[in-house]
Amino acid sequence: MPGxxxxxxxxxFVAACLVPAAPSFAGTTPTVADFxxxxxxxxxxxxxxxxxxxxxxxxxxTPYENMLAIIDTATVKPVxxxxxxxxxxxxxxxxxxxxxxxxALAVRTDSLERPSDTGELIAFDADGSHGTYLFGWRxxxxxxxNHMLRGGRVREAYARPVEGxxxxxxxxxxxxxxxxxxxPAGSTPSIExxxxxxxxxxxxxxxxxxxxxxxxxxxxxxxxxxGGTYHQPKLWVREAGKDWTLFNDSAKTHVAIEPVSFxxxxxxxxxxxxxxxxxxxxxxxxxxxxxRSLVYRGSFSDPGAVLATADHQDIYGVVTNDGVRGVHYIDxxxxxxxxxxxxxxSFPGQLVRLTSFTDDGSLxxxxxxxxxxxxxxxxxxxxxxxxxxxxSARRWLSPKQMHAMTPIELAARDGVVLHGFLTEPSxxxxxxxxxxxxxxxxxxxxxxxxxxxxxxxASRGYAVLQVNYRGSGGFGSQFEARxxxxxxxxxxxxLTDATQWAIRERHADARxxxxxxxxxxxxxxxxxxxxxxxxxxxxIGYAGVYDLRIQLDKSDTHRSDSGADYLNMVLxxxxxxxxxxxxxxGVDRIKANLLLIHGGLDARAPYAHFSAFTxxxxxxxxxxxxxxxxxxxxxxxxxxxxxxxxxxxxxxxxRNIGPASNGAAxxxxx
Numbered sequence: 001m002p003g004x005x006x007x008x009x010x011x012x013f014v015a016a017c018l019v020p021a022a023p024s025f026a027g028t029t030p031t032v033a034d035f036x037x038x039x040x041x042x043x044x045x046x047x048x049x050x051x052x053x054x055x056x057x058x059x060x061x062t063p064y065e066n067m068l069a070i071i072d073t074a075t076v077k078p079v080x081x082x083x084x085x086x087x088x089x090x091x092x093x094x095x096x097x098x099x100x101x102x103x104a105l106a107v108r109t110d111s112l113e114r115p116s117d118t119g120e121l122i123a124f125d126a127d128g129s130h131g132t133y134l135f136g137w138r139x140x141x142x143x144x145x146n147h148m149l150r151g152g153r154v155r156e157a158y159a160r161p162v163e164g165x166x167x168x169x170x171x172x173x174x175x176x177x178x179x180x181x182x183x184p185a186g187s188t189p190s191i192e193x194x195x196x197x198x199x200x201x202x203x204x205x206x207x208x209x210x211x212x213x214x215x216x217x218x219x220x221x222x223x224x225x226x227g228g229t230y231h232q233p234k235l236w237v238r239e240a241g242k243d244w245t246l247f248n249d250s251a252k253t254h255v256a257i258e259p260v261s262f263x264x265x266x267x268x269x270x271x272x273x274x275x276x277x278x279x280x281x282x283x284x285x286x287x288x289x290x291x292r293s294l295v296y297r298g299s300f301s302d303p304g305a306v307l308a309t310a311d312h313q314d315i316y317g318v319v320t321n322d323g324v325r326g327v328h329y330i331d332x333x334x335x336x337x338x339x340x341x342x343x344x345x346s347f348p349g350q351l352v353r354l355t356s357f358t359d360d361g362s363l364x365x366x367x368x369x370x371x372x373x374x375x376x377x378x379x380x381x382x383x384x385x386x387x388x389x390x391x392s393a394r395r396w397l398s399p400k401q402m403h404a405m406t407p408i409e410l411a412a413r414d415g416v417v418l419h420g421f422l423t424e425p426s427x428x429x430x431x432x433x434x435x436x437x438x439x440x441x442x443x444x445x446x447x448x449x450x451x452x453x454x455x456x457x458a459s460r461g462y463a464v465l466q467v468n469y470r471g472s473g474g475f476g477s478q479f480e481a482r483x484x485x486x487x488x489x490x491x492x493x494x495l496t497d498a499t500q501w502a503i504r505e506r507h508a509d510a511r512x513x514x515x516x517x518x519x520x521x522x523x524x525x526x527x528x529x530x531x532x533x534x535x536x537x538x539x540i541g542y543a544g545v546y547d548l549r550i551q552l553d554k555s556d557t558h559r560s561d562s563g564a565d566y567l568n569m570v571l572x573x574x575x576x577x578x579x580x581x582x583x584x585x586g587v588d589r590i591k592a593n594l595l596l597i598h599g600g601l602d603a604r605a606p607y608a609h610f611s612a613f614t615x616x617x618x619x620x621x622x623x624x625x626x627x628x629x630x631x632x633x634x635x636x637x638x639x640x641x642x643x644x645x646x647x648x649x650x651x652x653x654x655r656n657i658g659p660a661s662n663g664a665a666x667x668x669x670x
Contacts, residue, residue, distance in 0.1 A: 030397055039374060039393040042393065047073075048359040051074075052126055067090075079127070087107065087108075101123065164261060168220065174192070186560065189207040207227075232250045304319030317336070324349075327351070364382060365377060365378070371402070372403070372455075374450045375394075402455050410467075416479075420498065423454050423458050424507065433462065433514070437466075440520055441469070442480055456650075462653065463507055484569055509657075512658075530589050542635070548571055550609055587619075597645060
């Protein structure tokens with residue numbers, strides 16, 4: 001039967017399913033490989049009738065492929081797998097009925113670390129049979145060593161299932177499609193009705209403008225759409241049988257309103273709304289009257305993911321991000337809220353979510369996770385109110401051996417309030433400190449969640465400081481806007497101020513501090529040792545940006561109108577100023593020891609950054625260490641390359657701020 005797993009692999013998979021929830025790790029320290037190893041289970045979903053559970057699992061023999069495992073709910077044993085295809089991954093999927101699943105394909109491209117959706121859709125029965133290529137550019141010809149799939153005509157377009165859209169008659173899925181184009185302005189999407197058995201499709205309606213996202217109501221009617229420039233989104237709405245109407249243009253109203261999902265009555269729309277100051281709010285917008293009512297607004301952080309009710313007709317909660325993550329219950333009297341809250345009492349200090357339901361609402365998948373727990377999955381009977389352990393994402397990592405991410409708050413030099421996290425190792429401080437600025441930088445934030453890199457560093461005796469500097473996402477539109485054109489200026493000052501806070505509060509040993517980051521974080525690490533040569537003993541740049549002119553000219557971001565608009569907004573176009581705020585222009589001030597890591601195929605932060613920066617260091621006679629991989633892109637993907645990266649990184653830290661640095665006359669010592 002096509003796609004069924006081999007006997008040896010089946011045996012290994014069964015063994016993985018049957019391990020206890022909390023295996024003993026007494027006396028052992030997780031290895032680097034333990035942190036690098038991918039999760040065994042992800043995206044766990046119940047079949048509509050509850051008889052099977054599906055989950056994405058890695059292929060043990062190749063990192064470029066994964067599998068969709070079908071598990072018998074009663075026995076928690078695998079019954080079949082669907083393989084993704086040669087050098088192809090299943091990015092996400094959904095059950096279309098109790099017997100069939102639709103999957104979106106993804107590939108790991110040369111330039112990016114993480115797999116990217118290809119816009120192709122395939123479908124299989126739950127036993128691995130009747131595979132059909134539904135949509136994509138390989139229609140009618142798709143075949144490899146894993147599959148020979150029938151169906152599907154050639155479509156030079158991208159498709160993705162519309163989240164939460166009903167499956168009509170158990171056979172017809174609503175998908176958003178978008179033609180491929182070389183036009184920097186993009187192309188206009190459509191909603192299509194796709195037959196998940198044979199791949200036939202019919203256009204329902206087009207979107208209101210290029211590169212918009214369309215939201216459907218609970219009857220499958222396209223009713224809202226959003227798009228526009230990065231910082232000035234628009235909202236369109238429509239009634240059935242009518243044309244799109246522009247409801248809000250944030251360029252004129254100075255308030256961004258972005259659709260989330262429809263309420264049960266199909267009249268009101270949940271939206272996220274920006275404010276002059278402070279975080280975004282989740283509100284209900286009455287499309288008939290235009291009135292909005294507040295649903296939830298955090299103290300300082302934007303609302304997180306919304307949680308759908310068992311019948312998928314509304315939402316019962318929203319994940320909160322004010323420090324330690326939790327759930328705000330929109331209707332505390334709802335069955336989902338009461339059960340979620342009751343289950344949460346059994347898992348104090350963890351985030352508990354009901355994430356997948358059967359059609360009759362009797363069974364749910366409960367996901368439990370935290371800063372120290374990568375995630376455990378339980379099957380919950382809503383009628384009997386009983387939970388049964390299923391499996392863990394990373395069973396080989398014991399939460400008891402991980403370290404807490406403690407929320408912190410501090411004031412920057414100009415009074416702006418910053419939030420972040422401090423993860424400290426075992427023992428008494430002050431500790432050697434790694435300052436870890438996140439990448440992005442805009443629209444991205446560090447959150448209270450399991451992070452294998454932070455835990456790896458803490459397990460080796462380092463405190464880790466993560467601060468959401470101005471420009472980070474998730475703290476309101478104004479906080480993000482405060483970082484525009486502040487690369488190497490106020491954004492960098494925030495990291496300096498946070499580092500000095502950690503020293504004052506005796507969390508950090510002032511003589512043993514390193515700054516390390518990837519992408520923008522790599523920029524911030526190297527700009528940090530340019531601007532503050534006596535603060536950091538070492539710096540590590542991973543896929544970093546070192547010349548802002550190169551980023552403006554050669555990054556793949558500038559290839560679309562929206563990307564070019566973004567770069568102009570956040571960086572500006574004054575080339576002399578861009579050079580002044582680039583690490584490449586300040587190498588003469590650097591005292592810290594340096595480690596530079598880069599992939600030769602990186603298109604997001606092109607390899608030209610590494611070449612330009614190392615050339616400038618060579619001209620100044622500055623010593624540095626490096627690790628490059630010719631076939632990696634924006635971040636290392638292959639497990640052996642990631643192992644080599646962290647082995648080198650930990651050795652570098654050890655010699656500069658760790659045990660091997662004690663008593664050494666390091667050149668960067670303040």
